[in-house]
Amino acid sequence: MEEDKQMTFLNHLEELRWRLVRISISIILFAIVIWFFQEWIMEKIFLSMKNPDFISFKIICRYLNICLETIPVKMQSMTVSGQFSYALMMSIIGGIIIAFPFIFYQIWAFVKPGLKYTEKSVTKGIVFYISSLFFLGISFGYFVVAPLTVQFFGSYKISTKIDNIFTINSYMSTILSTVFFSGILFLLPIISYLFTKLGILSSRFLKKYRKHAIICILILAAIITPPDLISQIIVGIPIALLYESSILIAKRVEKNK
Numbered sequence: 187m188e189e190d191k192q193m194t195f196l197n198h199l200e201e202l203r204w205r206l207v208r209i210s211i212s213i214i215l216f217a218i219v220i221w222f223f224q225e226w227i228m229e230k231i232f233l234s235m236k237n238p239d240f241i242s243f244k245i246i247c248r249y250l251n252i253c254l255e256t257i258p259v260k261m262q263s264m265t266v267s268g269q270f271s272y273a274l275m276m277s278i279i280g281g282i283i284i285a286f287p288f289i290f291y292q293i294w295a296f297v298k299p300g301l302k303y304t305e306k307s308v309t310k311g312i313v314f315y316i317s318s319l320f321f322l323g324i325s326f327g328y329f330v331v332a333p334l335t336v337q338f339f340g341s342y343k344i345s346t347k348i349d350n351i352f353t354i355n356s357y358m359s360t361i362l363s364t365v366f367f368s369g370i371l372f373l374l375p376i377i378s379y380l381f382t383k384l385g386i387l388s389s390r391f392l393k394k395y396r397k398h399a400i401i402c403i404l405i406l407a408a409i410i411t412p413p414d415l416i417s418q419i420i421v422g423i424p425i426a427l428l429y430e431s432s433i434l435i436a437k438r439v440e441k442n443k
Contacts, residue, residue, distance in 0.1 A: 205292040212288050217281035224273045227280070232361060233261070235336045242333040259340035260351045272354050279362060283324065287317040315376050323372025326424060327365035335364060371425060378432035382439040389436035392429075399429050 220227060234240050238254040247253035263269045282289070291313045298309075336357075340350055381387035392399075403425045 202296055205296050209285070209289050209292050212285040213278065213281040215281070216284045217277040220277040220280040221273070224276065227276065228273075232276075232358065235333050235361070236261075236340055240333055242329050243337070254337065254341075257337055257340040258343075258350060259336070260349065261354060261357060262351055263354045265355075268354055272358050276358070283366075286320055287313060290316055309380065312376070312380075316373065319372045319376055320369045323369035324365055326372065327368025330424075331364045331368055332361045335360060372428065374428045375431050375435055379435050379439060382436040387436060389433050389440060392433045392436055396429075396433075400426060403429065 236257045236259045237243075238256055243254050263272075265271075294313055339360075340352075343350065378387060378392070382389070403422055
């Protein structure tokens with residue numbers, strides 16, 4: 187009997203190993219593709235944020251009448267392997283983001299057999315919903331949060347005699363962290379759904395602490411955006427709407443129960 191249990195444990199380890207191998211292969215394949223297009227990706231996706239004709243700035247100019255003439259930012263690499271290192275990092279992180287649905291599916295497929303029937307019924311379609319919300323958050327971070335951050339810090343000068351010359355390290359770290367953090371934030375509704383289904387969370391609890399949540403949202407918006415009111419409002423409103431949608435989702439789940 188002990189031997190059977192030991193074999194079962196080893197089988198689980200073997201399954202986990204092969205799932206990790208599949209995840210690694212998927213990331214590497216996407217990373218290789220990105221590597222071959224690294225110059226185009228760097229110029230069109232990342233460096234384009236410091237240009238006034240970036241799509242987000244065009245929309246803000248058209249509908250909010252806040253137009254930019256130029257963002258006086260210069261880029262530089264200050265280490266021997268700086269550009270190579272960030273090309274490699276960009277490829278790997280890009281591979282992880284593109285392969286996210288497959289990665290989450292592999293992790294979920296490993297965890298799912300250990301759940302109870304009621305827990306499995308709660309999580310139907312979780313891969314699709316998690317992936318959709320994650321990519322929605324990534325898009326919000328890329329088109330809203332990151333451009334506003336680059337625009338503010340690129341345009342701000344304590345003195346006209348000081349030029350803004352960003353290192354590739356600082357620039358890429360700022361963009362990647364804000365974009366990824368936004369992707370995680372957009373998972374709030376699905377977390378609310380799962381926790382309410384499992385009886386951990388309730389709509390009454392979310393309503394009770396709504397005011398506290400709004401204060402936290404404002405603080406969070408101030409942290410992940412430049413310190414100007416317009417940027418905080420633009421970022422804070424969608425996060426507040428996500429919180430309200432979490433309340434509605436919790437209500438719906440309780441009603442169905």
